[in-house]
Amino acid sequence: MSDYFIGIDLGTTHSAVFYSAANTENGAADIKQLPIAQFTAAGQVAERPLLPSFVYFPHATEFLESDMQLPWGKADAIVGQLARELGAKSSGRLVQSAKSWLCHSRVGADEAVLPIDALEEVTKISPAAVTETLLSHLVNAWTVAFPDAPIQDQEVVITVPASFDPAARTITEQAAERIGLRARLIEEPLAAFYAWLADQASWTDALEVNEHILVVDVGGGTTDLSLIQAVEQEGVLGLERVAVGRHILLGGDNMDMALTYHLAGQLAQNGTTLEHWQISGLTQACREAKERLLSNADLADVSVVVPSRGRSLFNNSIKATLTQGDVQQLLLQGFFPEVAFGEQAQKAPRSGISTINLDYESDPAITRHISEFLAQHQAKPTKILLNGGVFNAGLIRTTIETRLRAMLGDVEMTMLTPSHLDHAVAKGATYYAVVQAEGGVKVKSGLAANYYIGVASPMPAIPGMAPPVDAVCVAPFGLEEGSEEQMLPNEFSLVVGESVTFRFFQSQDSQVDSVGKVISSFALAQLTELNPISVQLDAGHYQEGEMVRVYLTARVTELGLLLLQAHDTKSDLHWTIEFQVREA
Amino acid sequence: MSQKITSMSFIPRFFGAFGQFFKYMGSGDYAARCSAVGKGEVLAFEAEPKVITKEIEVIREVEVAAPVLDTVNEDGAHQLLQLLQHEARFIDFIQESIDGYDDADVGAAARQIHAGCAKVIKQHFTIDVVNSAPENSRIEVPADYDAKQIKLEGRVEGVGPYAGTLIHPGWKVTSTQLPKVSSTDNLTILAPAEIEV
Numbered sequence: 028m029s030d031y032f033i034g035i036d037l038g039t040t041h042s043a044v045f046y047s048a049a050n051t052e053n054g055a056a057d058i059k060q061l062p063i064a065q066f067t068a069a070g071q072v073a074e075r076p077l078l079p080s081f082v083y084f085p086h087a088t089e090f091l092e093s094d095m096q097l098p099w100g101k102a103d104a105i106v107g108q109l110a111r112e113l114g115a116k117s118s119g120r121l122v123q124s125a126k127s128w129l130c131h132s133r134v135g136a137d138e139a140v141l142p143i144d145a146l147e148e149v150t151k152i153s154p155a156a157v158t159e160t161l162l163s164h165l166v167n168a169w170t171v172a173f174p175d176a177p178i179q180d181q182e183v184v185i186t187v188p189a190s191f192d193p194a195a196r197t198i199t200e201q202a203a204e205r206i207g208l209r210a211r212l213i214e215e216p217l218a219a220f221y222a223w224l225a226d227q228a229s230w231t232d233a234l235e236v237n238e239h240i241l242v243v244d245v246g247g248g249t250t251d252l253s254l255i256q257a258v259e260q261e262g263v264l265g266l267e268r269v270a271v272g273r274h275i276l277l278g279g280d281n282m283d284m285a286l287t288y289h290l291a292g293q294l295a296q297n298g299t300t301l302e303h304w305q306i307s308g309l310t311q312a313c314r315e316a317k318e319r320l321l322s323n324a325d326l327a328d329v330s331v332v333v334p335s336r337g338r339s340l341f342n343n344s345i346k347a348t349l350t351q352g353d354v355q356q357l358l359l360q361g362f363f364p365e366v367a368f369g370e371q372a373q374k375a376p377r378s379g380i381s382t383i384n385l386d387y388e389s390d391p392a393i394t395r396h397i398s399e400f401l402a403q404h405q406a407k408p409t410k411i412l413l414n415g416g417v418f419n420a421g422l423i424r425t426t427i428e429t430r431l432r433a434m435l436g437d438v439e440m441t442m443l444t445p446s447h448l449d450h451a452v453a454k455g456a457t458y459y460a461v462v463q464a465e466g467g468v469k470v471k472s473g474l475a476a477n478y479y480i481g482v483a484s485p486m487p488a489i490p491g492m493a494p495p496v497d498a499v500c501v502a503p504f505g506l507e508e509g510s511e512e513q514m515l516p517n518e519f520s521l522v523v524g525e526s527v528t529f530r531f532f533q534s535q536d537s538q539v540d541s542v543g544k545v546i547s548s549f550a551l552a553q554l555t556e557l558n559p560i561s562v563q564l565d566a567g568h569y570q571e572g573e574m575v576r577v578y579l580t581a582r583v584t585e586l587g588l589l590l591l592q593a594h595d596t597k598s599d600l601h602w603t604i605e606f607q608v609r610e611a
Numbered sequence: 612m613s614q615k616i617t618s619m620s621f622i623p624r625f626f627g628a629f630g631q632f633f634k635y636m637g638s639g640d641y642a643a644r645c646s647a648v649g650k651g652e653v654l655a656f657e658a659e660p661k662v663i664t665k666e667i668e669v670i671r672e673v674e675v676a677a678p679v680l681d682t683v684n685e686d687g688a689h690q691l692l693q694l695l696q697h698e699a700r701f702i703d704f705i706q707e708s709i710d711g712y713d714d715a716d717v718g719a720a721a722r723q724i725h726a727g728c729a730k731v732i733k734q735h736f737t738i739d740v741v742n743s744a745p746e747n748s749r750i751e752v753p754a755d756y757d758a759k760q761i762k763l764e765g766r767v768e769g770v771g772p773y774a775g776t777l778i779h780p781g782w783k784v785t786s787t788q789l790p791k792v793s794s795t796d797n798l799t800i801l802a803p804a805e806i807e808v
Contacts, residue, residue: 064791067790068693068697068790070792070793070794071690071790071791071792071793072790072791072792072793073734073735073788073789073790073791074788075734091794093793093794094793094794096793098791116805312723315726330719332719332720332723334700334720334723336805338703338706338707339703339707340700340703340704340707340720340723340724341707341709341712341716341720344720346719
């Protein structure tokens with residue numbers, strides 16, 4: 028029995044840890060935040076509520092041995108606030124946004140690619156290893172604060188974006204496992220919804236049967252959408268997460284960048300070209316100016332000053348003015364324009380070749396992404412739950428509300444009151460851990476899509492044509508953790524003892540397919556292909572390269588991971604096809 | 612009395628008397644002792660011990676060190692300056708003459724410095740007022756007030772309680788959370804020289 032319930036919000040830009048003592052009367056109301064010790068300067072350690080998700084690999088001479096001392100021992104790399112500051116001044120040593128790399132479509136999570144601009148002497152590490160570094164920092168902070176309650180014995184929930192594919196979830200889970208955690212995963216928008224549930228005295232009064240709730244979670248770097256439906260389950264009101272959006276790399280940081288480039292453009296017209304360090308100084312100044320302008324609509328303009336890096340605050344400083352008009356135009360029109368229901372996010376023409384980096388979104392309009400998502404699932408939500416620091420600005424809240432009302436037409440829509448815009452995810456995760464252990468209302472949330480495996484059909488050799496691949500549904504939409512193993516009705520041949528490639532696909536809509544349904548090779552375009560897996564399955568007593576008759580099963584483990592297994596029809600041998608072993 | 616003399620019976624007394632005659636005749640010292648006993652003096656072991664008590668007053672002078680002025684820990688002061696320079700470029704601002712710049716320039720810089728300093732103070736200290744009454748309100752001060760917390764000003768006389776107007780509510784630190792340091796060497800380096808290579 029654990030003493031604490033712990034919720035870890037492993038964010039793209041910031042991480043936070045919340046916890047609640049077990050067996051308290053207040054339950055969810057008693058959720059506290061864990062202060063996280065981190066470097067704030069060389070040799071100085073302070074506790075902060077958030078851990079910036081940045082890792083910096085210092086040069087050998089940059090710090091003295093004594094400067095790298097954390098409360099739990101010597102650090103190899105700098106994690107947290109100091110890492111972010113150092114990275115802004117020195118290039119080629121900082122890893123950031125590692126989480127977004129976990130579901131990169133062309134780079135494997137185990138591939139050592141970060142820092143992306145690494146100097147020659149810096150050893151690159153994989154996105155999975157960065158996740159492990161960040162997690163272990165948080166775990167160490169817990170251990171120092173609660174030496175008598177080892178985190179390995181506690182109920183831990185880690186949040187992941189709803190748009191994470193099964194492989195990215197598995198990688199996060201495995202990173203947690205390597206440092207001894209046995210953590211459950213929960214989708215971030217769902218966690219924000221749990222935080223709202225935790226605040227309700229009686230949630231059934233607030234919702235009606237068949238009502239859709241749209242959760243809009245705009246983080247620093249990502250926008251995550253989820254649709255939850257209130258359903259009737261055996262006569263009582265239940266909740267079901269019915270759809271999740273795709274991975275949209277667009278968030279609050281884009282808004283600061285928009286203002287920065289606007290001012291940089293203005294300055295360039297006046298003949299001032301900004302250097303790299305001035306851009307980051309300008310972004311910081313713009314963020315502060317934006318917050319002042321958005322919180323006070325009567326304020327006409329705010330001057331933005333980037334002082335020189337030298338000792339003088341006045342000489343060579345760069346001055347610009349950000350007006351209320353600029354902010355409203357760039358942020359409200361740029362990110363929250365008026366759109367019609369069903370409008371699709373625009374795809375900018377891409378250049379044929381580009382450096383390997385994250386696939387940033389080309390359409391900044393968050394409202395258009397919402398419209399595309401809702402149209403795809405043909406849902407008109409009547410309740411909206413917002414989450415993320417961006418919505419701290421009242422003006423942005425009212426704008427998105429107006430836009431959604433216009434988009435949804437005559438549907439009566441209510442905005443739910445969020446628990447806390449910045450901390451709801453970690454708080455909700457903690458509440459979810461409590462619900463798991465002590466009972467309470469649960470949101471049914473199975474797989475967010477149908478999953479298919481590519482099966483080659485034999486055909487006579489035709490020059491220039493590869494044998495066609497059909498997709499067979501192995502795990503249907505909504506398959507829940509702990510539910511019964513799904514068995515495919517037909518048998519297949521599996522190549523063992525030889526390196527083979529498996530192809531995986533995911534449906535784009537939330538139409539439930541039955542297990543074993545075949546999507547023919549001609550209709551494959553309607554599915555999204557996931558990263559292929561290249562793996563050599565252990566031959567056992569078979570000859571290498573032999574074809575074995577197998578039946579396939581799929582289930583979702585109690586930790587929420589999709590697991591595919593091939594069972595030999597003639598012996599007890601079985602092979603697990605793991606999602607994490609993927610190749611770029 | 613530590614011992615009692617027991618009386619002798621007649622026979623040993625009769626024979627003893629002859630022995631005593633010669634002993635008496637032979638020793639002047641012995642004869643003198645016997646005559647003393649005959650006069651009624653008691654032997655030492657028969658006598659009641661007498662306790663003599665006498666109170667003496669001892670006056671000892673204890674030397675108390677006079678309060679001397681001590682310096683507070685300098686490390687904390689250096690660390691605070693480091694933090695103010697790091698977040699608000701406070702030292703840069705103070706070390707530069709602002710005479711040559713107009714109010715708008717100084718004002719713009721002051722905003723940034725204000726934001727930075729406020730961040731440092733908020734992050735590392737919890738600060739509260741000493742007296743939470745509104746400024747300019749009438750305040751009663753008891754006779755035994757704490758002179759560290761309250762400063763009486765104006766016509767201060769008599770023994771109190773005192774009544775007066777609250778001019779400034781005062782400030783106090785209720786908690787401090789300064790960064791921990793692994794070594795207090797070189798805390799005098801408020802900011803390292805930055806060299807871009």
